[in-house]
Amino acid sequence: MSDLLVMRGIVKQFPGVRALDGVDLDVRAGEVHCLLGQNGAGKSTLIKVLAGAHQPDEGTVTFGGEPVRFAGPIAAIKSGISTIYQELDLVDGLSVAENIFLGHEHAAFGFTRRGETNKAASELLGRLGHGEMRPTIEVGRLAAAGKQIVSMARALSHETRLIVMDEPSAALAHDEVANLFRVIRDLTAQGVAVVYISHRLEEIREIGDRVTVLKDGRTAAVGLPARETPTSTVVSLMTGRDVEYVFPSRPAPGSHDNRPEVLKVEGLTLSGRFSDVSLTVREGEIVGLAGLVGSGRSEIVETVYGARRASSGQVLLAGEPVPPGSTSKAVRLGMGLAPEERKSQALLMNESVARNITIAGLGKYSRFGWVDRKKESAAAASLAETVDIRPPDPRRPVRTLSGGNQQKAVFARWLVEDRKLLLLDEPTRGVDVGARAELYAVIRRLADEGVGVLLVSSEVPEVLGLADRVLVLREGKVIHESDARELDESRVLDMIMEGSAL
Amino acid sequence: MTDARASGGNPQSTQPPADEHTRVEEQARAAHPAEPGVLSRVGQARHLGLVVALILLAVVGLVTTPANFATSSNLVSILALASTIGVITVGMTFVIIGGGIDLSVGAVMALASVWATTLATQAYGPVVMAICAILVGTGAGLVSGFLISYGRMVPFIATLAMLVAARGLAQRMSDRRTQLVGPDNSAIVDLSTTRVLGLPLLVYIFALVVVIGWLVLNRTTFGRRTYAVGGNPEAARLAGINVRRHTMMLYALSGLCCGIAAVIIMARTTTGSSTHGDLYELDAIAAVIIGGTLLTGGRGTIIGSILGLLIFTVITNLFILNGLNTSDQLIAKGLIIVVAVLLQRRSLESRT
Ligand SMILES: Nc1ncnc2c1ncn2[C@@H]1O[C@H](COP(=O)(O)OP(=O)(O)OP(=O)(O)O)[C@@H](O)[C@H]1O
Ligand SMILES: [Mg+2]
Numbered sequence: 135m136s137d138l139l140v141m142r143g144i145v146k147q148f149p150g151v152r153a154l155d156g157v158d159l160d161v162r163a164g165e166v167h168c169l170l171g172q173n174g175a176g177k178s179t180l181i182k183v184l185a186g187a188h189q190p191d192e193g194t195v196t197f198g199g200e201p202v203r204f205a206g207p208i209a210a211i212k213s214g215i216s217t218i219y220q221e222l223d224l225v226d227g228l229s230v231a232e233n234i235f236l237g238h239e240h241a242a243f244g245f246t247r248r249g250e251t252n253k254a255a256s257e258l259l260g261r262l263g264h265g266e267m268r269p270t271i272e273v274g275r276l277a278a279a280g281k282q283i284v285s286m287a288r289a290l291s292h293e294t295r296l297i298v299m300d301e302p303s304a305a306l307a308h309d310e311v312a313n314l315f316r317v318i319r320d321l322t323a324q325g326v327a328v329v330y331i332s333h334r335l336e337e338i339r340e341i342g343d344r345v346t347v348l349k350d351g352r353t354a355a356v357g358l359p360a361r362e363t364p365t366s367t368v369v370s371l372m373t374g375r376d377v378e379y380v381f382p383s384r385p386a387p388g389s390h391d392n393r394p395e396v397l398k399v400e401g402l403t404l405s406g407r408f409s410d411v412s413l414t415v416r417e418g419e420i421v422g423l424a425g426l427v428g429s430g431r432s433e434i435v436e437t438v439y440g441a442r443r444a445s446s447g448q449v450l451l452a453g454e455p456v457p458p459g460s461t462s463k464a465v466r467l468g469m470g471l472a473p474e475e476r477k478s479q480a481l482l483m484n485e486s487v488a489r490n491i492t493i494a495g496l497g498k499y500s501r502f503g504w505v506d507r508k509k510e511s512a513a514a515a516s517l518a519e520t521v522d523i524r525p526p527d528p529r530r531p532v533r534t535l536s537g538g539n540q541q542k543a544v545f546a547r548w549l550v551e552d553r554k555l556l557l558l559d560e561p562t563r564g565v566d567v568g569a570r571a572e573l574y575a576v577i578r579r580l581a582d583e584g585v586g587v588l589l590v591s592s593e594v595p596e597v598l599g600l601a602d603r604v605l606v607l608r609e610g611k612v613i614h615e616s617d618a619r620e621l622d623e624s625r626v627l628d629m630i631m632e633g634s635a636l
Numbered sequence: 637m638t639d640a641r642a643s644g645g646n647p648q649s650t651q652p653p654a655d656e657h658t659r660v661e662e663q664a665r666a667a668h669p670a671e672p673g674v675l676s677r678v679g680q681a682r683h684l685g686l687v688v689a690l691i692l693l694a695v696v697g698l699v700t701t702p703a704n705f706a707t708s709s710n711l712v713s714i715l716a717l718a719s720t721i722g723v724i725t726v727g728m729t730f731v732i733i734g735g736g737i738d739l740s741v742g743a744v745m746a747l748a749s750v751w752a753t754t755l756a757t758q759a760y761g762p763v764v765m766a767i768c769a770i771l772v773g774t775g776a777g778l779v780s781g782f783l784i785s786y787g788r789m790v791p792f793i794a795t796l797a798m799l800v801a802a803r804g805l806a807q808r809m810s811d812r813r814t815q816l817v818g819p820d821n822s823a824i825v826d827l828s829t830t831r832v833l834g835l836p837l838l839v840y841i842f843a844l845v846v847v848i849g850w851l852v853l854n855r856t857t858f859g860r861r862t863y864a865v866g867g868n869p870e871a872a873r874l875a876g877i878n879v880r881r882h883t884m885m886l887y888a889l890s891g892l893c894c895g896i897a898a899v900i901i902m903a904r905t906t907t908g909s910s911t912h913g914d915l916y917e918l919d920a921i922a923a924v925i926i927g928g929t930l931l932t933g934g935r936g937t938i939i940g941s942i943l944g945l946l947i948f949t950v951i952t953n954l955f956i957l958n959g960l961n962t963s964d965q966l967i968a969k970g971l972i973i974v975v976a977v978l979l980q981r982r983s984l985e986s987r988t
Contacts, residue, residue: 441874465876473874480874482867484934493864494875496857503856547875 136199138163138327139184139296144193146179148534151525153179154190155351159329161296166318166328168338168360171348172372172566173538174524177331178220180348181298184329185217186210198295208237216289220300220331220537220564221477222281226274231255233273234287258287261320263313278305278475279427286317297321298329301537303337304563305475307427307592308627315341333538333566334593335365347371373568380571381599382578385418387617390602393417394452396555396586399438402447407433408610411447415555415586420577422589422601422618425630430610431590432474435557438588439471440464452554465494470548474559474590480544481532488514488528490543495550517546522572537564545573555586562596574600594623606630685979686927686943693950701957710953712835716828718949719842720745720900721919722942726849727777727893728920729941733853734886735866735933736791740780740798741894741920742913747806748772748898753815753908762823769902770895776802777891781884795887799917806910814909817902827903838900845896850938862886867934922969923948926976947972 139161146154154176161167169177182188186204195202204210224233231252240250255269264283273284282305289297303311318328318341342360354371397415408430415421423431436442438449443459451467473479482490491514499510514528521542541564548556562570581587591597597604598618606614606629614629697705704710724741731738752769783794817824827837853859864872865882873879901912926944929936955965
């Protein structure tokens with residue numbers, strides 16, 4: 135089979151960082167080519183070069199047998215390369231259909247043809263298995279998974295020979311991932327090539343044909359067979375170590391039973407989203423919420439935090455009622471939330487890593503409103519080191535960090551001492567295998583120090599491996615609660631899928 | 637001394653926490669020695685452009701009207717002119733960094749000047765007049781801020797309404813007449829006539845406001861949160877910042893600055909009038925933009941705004957000294973806004 139895409143010796147230099155230092159990549163028509171590498175290895179940078187969003191400093195790109203040099207994203211799209219970026223780039227104020235056809239609208243004499251646009255959008259969404267999504271709805275009102283679908287549809291709306299997906303599954307739950315894979319198989323059957331980036335190795339095994347591994351801006355291995363190469367080989371190529379999921383050891387079951395309740399939620403309801411949710415988190419306990427996207431996981435966490443105003447029910451933090459709808463009170467009482475979507479909900483893109491880390495705990499680094507900058511930068515530096523942000527310079531603008539490292543900054547924000555309860559919504563989204571193990575250890579250590587943790591994750595093994603107790607959610611209701619050790623992945627999946635199969 | 641500690645090796649070793657922190661920080665610094673230098677140099681370069689522009693304008697002044705421009709009386713009059721809008725610009729910088737806009741500044745200043753110069757207020761003496769102006773300004777700012785943050789009105793509309801209403805109220809209170817500051821209250825006028833080291837007192841008020849504004853923006857939690865609220869309000873809210881209250885405070889702050897500006901204009905003109913401060917909002921916004929503050933919020937500096945304002949004021953002064961048409965002056969100002977924004981876009985792009 136001939137190579138559709140050949141990249142040779144790609145170099146990309148940013149101020150202070152050589153993000154790519156001679157990378158090679160070969161992709162064949164009709165294959166799923168996986169790109170692996172630790173956070174900051176240069177995966178996103180490589181595909182931005184491919185998509186024409188960055189200009190390489192050195193190196194050549196051959197696409198469809200001809201040497202190409204894309205002046206910008208439009209040139210790349212025109213020659214048949216579509217990209218779904220790691221940070222979704224949709225316009226919240228526009229409708230689903232308008233987003234899909236942004237830049238190449240169905241129009242006549244400058245007037246958009248809305249009927250036609252909506253119909254075409256519906257068709258594309260149908261191809262993606264989401265015919266039920268209304269093309270007229272505003273994108274800002276969709277959850278992360280919905281936005282992901284819209285980006286996919288946008289990529290498919292062009293004539294493409296190669297689709298690049300940068301961590302498309304990070305925002306998706308189990309069933310959504312299955313759907314994504316079905317779409318990918320459809321595409322490859324038609325001869326379209328897919329470049330697929332993910333930190334979930336089991337996905338690579340399931341969908342991938344060949345694997346290219348990046349390490350520190352260089353190619354560590356090219357075109358390994360995805361199914362035959364042992365996981366340990368891949369991981370050690372990436373990290374130099376051979377760990378996959380390592381969960382810290384847990385205290386014995388029931389050892390939290392006598393400890394005081396940090397969080398008590400009673401009959402919490404948000405109309406249309408979830409109803410009558412009751413749960414407790416005890417001191418030192420990690421409670422996991424498992425469920426599909428749309429089962430109300432994130433909404434529950436956000437409502438507990440006061441980011442959404444509950445229609446009824448009560449939230450008590452260490453016995454004190456938390457007034458609904460006020461995040462500042464929740465924080466003052468001792469809560470912290472690492473939200474689901476880092477770019478829109480968590481990061482201050484204009485600011486440095488340090489300021490992103492300290493913004494939530496400013497009160498601690500100040501006296502009478504006056505910021506003690508020494509204390510602040512010292513704290514930021516030590517927190518950044520705790521979660522191992524790379525490059526380890528807290529004064530770097532946060533937007534120049536790789537996705538996984540940005541995620542670590544969001545998490546670091548809440549590692550200040552006096553938190554009683556941490557709400558972690560997908561805390562390891564986009565974080566690489568090695569760094570994950572470290573974050574798990576940090577979370578467990580916090581719990582051992584007495585912090586209560588409420589954890590949401592789309593990855594069932596993560597919930598089962600990290601949490602002490604697990605609540606399973608379906609359609610906004612808690613349908614099961616038990617010790618995490620009594621459950622296994624397939625049972626949890628059965629429970630969360632049941633009913634959706636009907 | 638720093639070197640000794642930075643080379644102190646292994647970060648895992650157990651040390652007293654304070655020492656650990658400094659050491660980690662220094663290691664980070666040592667790891668990227670070139671980085672902060674480059675960044676801060678670019679940051680200063682942005683202001684450098686404004687300073688160069690100002691110097692060029694001064695050269696133009698020296699060349700075209702050598703007899704008048706460099707005189708101390710002319711420089712003093714430039715500063716006095718800049719003081720009024722300058723104080724307003726400080727408040728405007730906060731509002732715009734916080735993601736908003738305040739169109740009502742000129743009108744609120746006029747209202748404050750009228751309220752402070754009514755016969756009833758004047759009866760209480762100059763201190764009460766000044767306090768009255770400041771309270772009226774802050775009050776008006778609070779009202780706009782409340783409408784925006786709790787009434788969920790768009791800042792543009794809420795402050796436009798305030799602009800119209802405040803002017804109307806000022807006309808009503810003064811019967812459209814210019815109110816003189818009475819002879820008993822000449823202490824107000826003294827702010828403009830008394831000089832210390834050759835500069836009228838009101839220039840010191842202006843300087844004080846700038847210094848305090850700079851400190852608040854750069855050294856306090858309020859300032860830090862202002863950047864956060866303007867840069868990403870949702871992220872700010874989820875980080876536990878009370879975004880609504882903060883937004884309201886920003887407009888109150890802008891109103892407060894209008895009140896201070898009202899005192900200055902009363903001193904300079906010895907009057908309170910509903911026609912004071914016409915179109916000041918445009919000059920203040922333009923100064924902020926020329927100074928490099930993003931209209932979308934989350935980024936900007938006080939120093940930039942003040943330099944932007946000085947550029948504007950010097951242009952006005954040059955046109956007057958050369959006896960040129962005010963229409964040409966407006967055209968020149970329009971061009972300057974465009975050029976400044978284009979240049980800033982260039983420097984932003986080269987940074988990323
Ligand atoms: N605009 C930029 N300016 C400066 N440095 C950058 C910029 N973009 C990326 N970098 C740096 O380049 C390196 C590679 O980043 P990249 O985003 O490609 O990593 P990645 O492999 O996609 O990681 P992740 O798995 O975390 O998404 C990182 O060190 C990052 O900090
Ligand atoms: Mg990436």
